[in-house]
Amino acid sequence: MADPKLLETFPNPAPQRDYLIEHTHHEFTSLCPMTGHPDFANILVRYVPDKTCVELKSLKIYFHAFRNEGIFFEAVTNKICDELGAALKPRSLEIVADWKARGGFTSKVTARWAPAKAAKRGARR
Numbered sequence: 001m002a003d004p005k006l007l008e009t010f011p012n013p014a015p016q017r018d019y020l021i022e023h024t025h026h027e028f029t030s031l032c033p034m035t036g037h038p039d040f041a042n043i044l045v046r047y048v049p050d051k052t053c054v055e056l057k058s059l060k061i062y063f064h065a066f067r068n069e070g071i072f073f074e075a076v077t078n079k080i081c082d083e084l085g086a087a088l089k090p091r092s093l094e095i096v097a098d099w100k101a102r103g104g105f106t107s108k109v110t111a112r113w114a115p116a117k118a119a120k121r122g123a124r125r
Contacts, residue, residue, distance in 0.1 A: 031070045
């Protein structure tokens, strides 16, 4: 199972500014928990950093840890979002998982993360 402790960060070089970082991983693989067949996706990580940024080699190693994990598309997308959000505590974060066709279907799952304070404010509305 992928361990969020694999994720390494470094200080944001411009914390005074909102700027968008996008990383796309074209070789994401996990296993279908029903059939055991491999599922393939492009994973887009889009975030506005606060104090830290994710180090790419550690992100790659983290993603590769899913290769032998039986997990549904929706679950893995949300797991990545939650664990990156917890590691980075960014101003905003979005994960878009674009799954390759299998069984005649393509799927795209998008999960968004927000800081706890903002999430609590949104829940009160």
